[in-house]
Amino acid sequence: DADVTQTPRNRITKTGKRIMLECSQTKGHDRMYWYRQDPGLGLRLIYYSFDVKDINKGEISDGYSVSRQAQAKFSLSLESAIPNQTALYFCATSRGHGYTFGSGTRLTVV
Amino acid sequence: AQKITQTQPGMFVQEKEAVTLDCTYDTSDPSYGLFWYKQPSSGEMIFLIYQGSYDQQNATEGRYSLNFQKARKSANLVISASQLGDSAMYFCAMRPFNAGNNRKLIWGLGTSLAVNP
Numbered sequence: 217d218a219d220v221t222q223t224p225r226n227r228i229t230k231t232g233k234r235i236m237l238e239c240s241q242t243k244g245h246d247r248m249y250w251y252r253q254d255p256g257l258g259l260r261l262i263y264y265s266f267d268v269k270d271i272n273k274g275e276i277s278d279g280y281s282v283s284r285q286a287q288a289k290f291s292l293s294l295e296s297a298i299p300n301q302t303a304l305y306f307c308a309t310s311r312g313h314g315y316t317f318g319s320g321t322r323l324t325v326v
Numbered sequence: 327a328q329k330i331t332q333t334q335p336g337m338f339v340q341e342k343e344a345v346t347l348d349c350t351y352d353t354s355d356p357s358y359g360l361f362w363y364k365q366p367s368s369g370e371m372i373f374l375i376y377q378g379s380y381d382q383q384n385a386t387e388g389r390y391s392l393n394f395q396k397a398r399k400s401a402n403l404v405i406s407a408s409q410l411g412d413s414a415m416y417f418c419a420m421r422p423f424n425a426g427n428n429r430k431l432i433w434g435l436g437t438s439l440a441v442n443p
Contacts, residue, residue: 258417258433274430306371313359313378313421315431317371 219243222307222318229297229325237292237321239307247311248290250274250282253304253320262305265290297325328353330418330434337439339408346393347403347437349418357423360401361431362392365415374416377401405439413441 220241229235239248250262261274263282271282279301281293294301302325307318329352339345351360362374377385377392385392393402401420405412418434 256435258435259419259431260433261430264430304369308371313376315361315373317363317373319368319370322369 218319219316220307220309220318222305222321224321225319226322227324229323231298231325233297235294235297235323237294237305237307237323239290239292239318241288241290241307241309241316243309243311243316244287245309245311245316246287247309248284249308249310250280250290250292251306251308252276253306259306262292294323294325297323299325301325328355328420328422328432330420330432332418332434332437334437335435337437339405339412339439339441341410341441341443342407344404344406345408345439347405347416347418347439349401349403349434351399351401351418351420351432353399353420353422355422355424359421359423360392360394361419361421362390362401362403363417363419364412365417365436366411367414371417375403408441410441410443413439415439 223238246267249264251259253259260276265271265284283291305321331350358379360377364372375387375390377394384394389406391404415436417436419431
């Protein structure tokens with residue numbers, strides 16, 4: 217099993233729908249992150265969490281929300297999806313210098 | 327401003343040759359870490375190598391080495407003996423260690439590497 221698992225791997229959804237992307241980890245890391253990757257823009261930080269009780273906005277949090285259900289689980293929600301949220305989404309964990317990424321969720325909003 | 331610059335949008339290299347991917351960074355923090363990640367066409371983000379700003383020696387990991395020139399603020403990735411499987415996007419990233427940064431990575435836009443047989 218992967219250290220950081222993201223579900224689903226691919227998703228197509230309609231404009232206005234609520235969608236949740238899930239992330240679970242077996243690394244035992246306290247810190248978890250959600251990134252978005254768009255062509256030509258690199259990776260941008262959406263939200264990050266240092267422990268279950270700590271949630272912080274990243275550089276592009278508008279239109280997104282997160283939930284840290286447990287140390288190992290960090291989910292990202294799009295309350296009302298819009299086409300410009302079409303992107304590749306990554307969950308990551310860290311401890312010390314090490315960052316571990318999930319395999320990504322490719323989300324398309326039509 | 328904290329920034330990573332990768333000036334090579336695309337690179338080509340012949341199989342078995344070495345290639346250098348450029349990365350320059352800008353930070354006022356005295357302590358920071360530098361990372362390289364590989365992203366193949368399948369999309370996952372794979373960690374390659376790490377260099378701390380106070381490390382005395384350049385980092386190496388198998389065929390990957392990091393040419394760290396602190397005064398020039400550059401952290402170039404060198405891939406020796408290129409293989410077809412090295413064809414991918416490569417990202418340079420930095421994490422300043424100041425208390426306000428909170429372990430956030432700052433990313434470059436990437437370099438697309440194509441290895442020719």
